[in-house]
Amino acid sequence: MSTRAAQALRHSGDVVCAVRGLTKTYPAVRGRRGTPGTPEVRATDDVRLDIRRGEIFGLLGPNGAGKTTLVRQLTGLMRPDRGSVEILGHDIVRHPERAARILAYLGQESTALDELTVSLAAETTGRLRGLDVRQARAERDAVLDELGLGPLAGRPIKKLSGGQRRLACFAAALVGERPLLVLDEPTTAMDPVARRAVWSAVDRRRAERATTVLLVTHNVIEAETVLDRVAVLDRGRVIACDTPSGLKERVAGEVRVELLWRDRAPLEVPEVAALQDRVVESGRRWTLRLAPEEARAVVATVTGGAAFAALDDFTLATPSLEDVYLALGGAAQQGLVKA
């Protein structure tokens, strides 16, 4: 986003969360016997973001890009070395304890709730968000009903499947209304029914109360469908921030060609050998990012003649957010995890 747009937003008062120059460095660890040392790591590097009221804002990046570190600083769980975080007018760096009264956080871990029943986990979380017993029970019943968790209410969370457990923790995060939801990979391991329950619960809150959502994900498909805007993180830096379609326009001139060979690439065919240094290879699969006319030529080559005999399958696709990430110079050559 341009600086001018950020300024305009700040004046409009519609920014829920403003992050400026956020930097956190993990110190170097000296190696000990048997364990090699690790160098100093910039987990977040001069991050600047504006999250607007009522939007689903995504943080996308590969493992180790600094998504979780960034979220921990926004939720008051970690102090940054430098920079500011302002949520709904409150300075979270100076008053980290206020974050708990503004936002609900769904972390990746559920150990605090594991041994409770679904119903007690939701009720206790509501009570710890300052609700009285009656309110907490009413909200618990409403949320469990909304997410279809009623039949599981009496089961300990530990005994549920991964996706159900995640849904139960999501339910706990919703009890005790908050204007900002921070969700760290909420739909991991969920089946499509549970995913739909999560997104319709989020949509209802956005429509009724203009709830804002900050979503951490490395699921590219989900990112493309649910996010209003997305910040792409790479090695602690925001390398791009726009709507998913805006980001994809940046690589609109490219097409992704995937070739799956039967057992190995036919390098004896000169046209195939010529592609070898432009390809991202993983086992029998070759991935190429090409201009449309080049792509046509490649497809014509491999679907005819000697190369075709060695070909198992091929696909031609318009770019995804993953291609955007790689085109922007993302460090991880394997790209994002595509679930």
Added chain:
Amino acid sequence: MSVVPAEVLPGSVLAVDETARPAAAELGPRARLWPSLCAVYRAQLSRARVARIPLLFVATFQSIGIMILMRGVVDGGAEAQAVVAGSSVLVVAFVALNLLAQYFGQLRASGGLDHYATLPVPPAAVVLGAAGAYASFTVPGTVVTALFGCVLFGLPVAHLWVLVAVIPLAGAALAGLGAALGLLAPRPELATLLGQLGMSAALLLGVLPADRMPEVVRFARDLLPSTYGVEAFARTFGPHPDWAFVLGDLAVCGVVGVVSLAVATWAYRRAAVR
């Protein structure tokens, strides 16, 4: 209160620059100490059904086994009183110190504390709620052990009511210590180790009669908070208990409890925001 708007006061012009921001949004309610303490206590107690009952049996059988062993060495008198009191308080040490240290150590290492740290709940409510629940788990085991010991060694059961004071006070001291160890230990294995060591100390220094011990060990025994619970309980088996001493011992437990729970609360704060 001044009725002049802040903007027109001299000197405030600098503060209201182009970055004038909208008024800060209203914060959600803060969870008050007692209701949230009760909520944590209730949630922790419910965990007993799932995870703690087998361990309660272990704690009780361990103490009963020790008394049966000691029956061969000790016959009656002050030594028998020390053995029964020590074995009963050992149940408290096993659950409140050892298991609570493990619980908090694991919670901290796995990131489970984030759940509480992102809720507007006072740290004391989390620590006291968990410590209270673990102290409550010890009640049945301690009572069963005390009754069995009285029958085994032929001690009077008239003053067993003193457990009503001994369990919560020794429980507070040992649970506070357990919580502090669990939250301060840099790694969960270390929290487990410290909890086990604390329990072993309570076992060796609490159950074995004190007057057979060398001076150094007796000094270590005086440093251990469970000792005062044991002494208070042991004194009440006598024909004419000296209640002033009993109260004194229990007061030491109470003071250690307050201090260690305060340390645990501080450790929780420290562990929650890194």
